[in-house]
Amino acid sequence: MMISMYRVSSRDVYANLALEHWIWKNMDFNRRKIILFWRNSPTVVIGRHQNPWLECKVNTPGVQLARRQSGGGTVYHDAENLNITVFTNQQGYCRRNNLGLTCQALKDKWGLDLSVNKKDDIILNGHWKVSGSSSRLTRDKAYHHYTLLIHTNLEALSSALMSDMADRITSTSATASIKSPVRNLSSVCTEITCEEACEAVAYYFNNKTLGKVETISPQDEDQFPGILQLTEEQKDYEWLFGKTPPFVVRHSFIVVQDQVSITVKSYIEVQKGMIKEAAFTTDSSVIPLYMLASLQHTVKGTRLWPSELSYTLARFIHDHNNNLSQTLCEAWFTSLFYK
Template sequence: MAHSMMKKMNMSSVCVMMGVTRRVCVRSLGTDTSKTVTKKKENILPPEGEITKSVFMSQSTDIYTNLALEDWMYRNMDFTNHHVMMVWRNEPCVVIGRHQNPWLEANIPLLSEREIALARRNSGGGTVYHDRGNLNVTFFTPRERYDRKYNLELIKRALFRGFGIKSVINERQDIIIRDKYKVSGTAAKLGRLTGYHHCTLLVNANKADLSRALAKREHGIQTNATASTRSAVANLAEVDNKITVDSLQTALGYEYLRTPAMRLEDGGQNQISKQRGFQFINPTDDWFPGLAELKNDLKSWDWCFGRTPDFSVSRTFPVPAELLAPSKVYSATQELVINMTVVKGLINDVTLSIPPGLVESGFHGEASVITHLKGKRFTSEALSALQEAMLTRHLTSDVNKLDDREQFVAKCFDQVVNTV
C-alpha cells in the first residue's frame, strides 16, 4: 500500500517536483542579508502559510564540498520565507564534531592506509561514519523556528509511510528501530539568524568498515574534548531489504513537502503543489561564490586536526629483556614512559623517561633529543624528527641507521603519535 501510494504521488507530481535549477545566485536562493537583518531586528516572522519549502539535492559526494555547501547556505541564505531540506551523500569518510579529538574518536592509521577522509564539521555532537549507503539530511530555518523534534518526527513519519518501518526517538534524540538499534544520530548549529539541524540515516552502509574506522584503540589520551557515545547500530535495509538511499531520499522529500512549515499535519497533494519542489544543486563556485575557499578551509589540517581541544598523552612500554644489559639484575620491570601535551595539534611539551636498564645497555638517544619535537605536528612528522635527532647523537657521522634500542624507542613513539 505504502509503495503504491508513493508511486502514484511520484507520477502525478513529477512536473511540480523536479524543477532543476541551472544556476544558483544569491537572489534566486532567497539570500538578502539586509532583509534578514531587518526581520531579525524587528523580530517579525511570516505566518506559516507564507512559507514555502524546497528539497535541495547535492550533486557532490565529497564530504568537504558538502560541508562547505552546508556552511555557505547557513552564512548566506535567508530562510525567513523559505525553509530548505538538503539531502546529500558522501564517499567513505569519518566526520567528527566541532569539539572532538580525532585521535580519540577515529582509527587514524586505518583512515590513512585506506585513504578515507577525516572531516571536522561546524556543528557539535559525536563522530559518524559516512559512505554511499547512508543519507545525510540538513534542515535549514530561521533560528526562531528551529525545531529538532519536528524534523525527527517528520523522518519517523516518512519511514513508516514509505516503508512501513516503525521507529522511536529516544532521549538522546537518536532514531531507534527494533527497540535498541540506532539508525540515525543528530547534531545542530544555531547562529544569530539561522539554525540548522542535520542527521545521517543508515540505509545499507558497510557496518564492518564503520566498526573498523571508529574502533577504540589504546591511546593514553586525557582531554576535555566531547566524547562520542557508542551505540549498537543497524541499517534500515535490515528491516526492509527493498529500501535504498534513493527511495529514502524520495520518501523524505515528499514527506517534507506535504507537511506545513510548523505543524506535523499531512497536507497531501494540495500542500505539495504550493512548494518549490526538488532542486538539483551543483556545489561549485559558479553556483555559490566563495564555496571553494570554504571547502579548502574545511579540508585543511589546521581545521581537521589543529582545532582539536588541548590534550595530554601518557604511554608506558615494557622494555624487552634482550635490549637490556645482560650482566645487570634489575629490581623492577624496565619501562619506557612517554608523556606529551598537545596544543592545536602541535606537540607543546614532551618527556621521555628512559629506564636505567636501557641506558646501561648503551642507549645514547638521551632525552635531550626531545627539544627537536616541540612544535611538530602530532603525526608521523614528529616521529621523523625523533629519528633524525637520535641519528645526530651518534659520534660518527657515517651512521645512518638506528640501532635496536633506538628503533625500540622510535617504535614506541610511533604508537603514541599514531595512537596504534
C-alpha cells in the same frame, strides 16, 4: 513558508560540508526553509569540539576524516548513509518535528517501526539507532542535520570508530561520543535505497505533495562564490586537528636492546594538534639520559600526525646515528599510533 529542496551530486565530504556552511552563511531563512540531501564517500565526521585521536583511527586507509561546524558526537558516513540538513530561521527550528516527519515518511512507505528517543536519535524496533542528530543555532538562524543508516558498511563503521589512543588520553575537555548499538534500515527492509528514502522524506517535508528536488554541485563557484576556498579550509590541518582542545597522552612502551627489554614512560602535551611538551623516563641505564632529553627536545613543535612525526624522528635518528636511537624511535612511534 516557502520550501526549497536540494540533492547534492558530490560524494566529497569536504565539498559537501563546505556547501552546508556556505548555505548557512549566505542565505536568508526567514521566508524559506531549505532541505539538503547529501552523501559522502567513507568518512569519519567529528563534532566541532571533539578530539579525533580520542574518537577514531586518525589514519585509516580509504577513510577520510572531517570536522563539522556543529557540535555533538562522531559519526561514520559512506555512500549508503543519507544525510539530511534542515535550514530554518530560529523560530522554525524543531529537531523533533524534522525527525518525526522522517519517521512517518519511512513508516508510511515501508512500514518501518521507528521512533525518536530523548536524545533525538531515530530508533529502529525500539532498540537500534539508525540516525543521530546535531545542530547549530544563532540568534536568527539554525540548522539541524542528521544521518540515516540505509545500507552502511557497519564493519567499516565499527573499525573506523575504534581509537588506538583513547585509553591513553587524559586531561581533555573535548566532547566525548556516546556509543550506541546501530543497525541499517536495510536489515529489516531490503528494498529501501538512499534515493527512495530521499524521495519519501522530501514528499513529507513538502506537505505530502510532490516537490522538485534540484540537484546541485558544491564545485559550482558561479552559483556559490567562494565555495572552493571553503572546501580547502575543510581539509586544512588547522581545522581538522588544530581545533582540538588541549590533551595529554600518557603510556609506556618497550624498547628491546641487546635482548634486554626496557620500559620507557612517555608523556606528551598536545595543543592545537602539535606536541607542546614531551617527557621520556626510564629506570634503565641502557638508554642514556641525554638521548631521552634530546628526543624530548626534537619532537616538541611537531604535529601529532604519523607522516610528520616520522619525518621528525628520522632526523633524530640521523643525528644520533646508532641502532639504539632507531630502536627507541620505532618503539615509541609504533606504540603511540598503533596498539
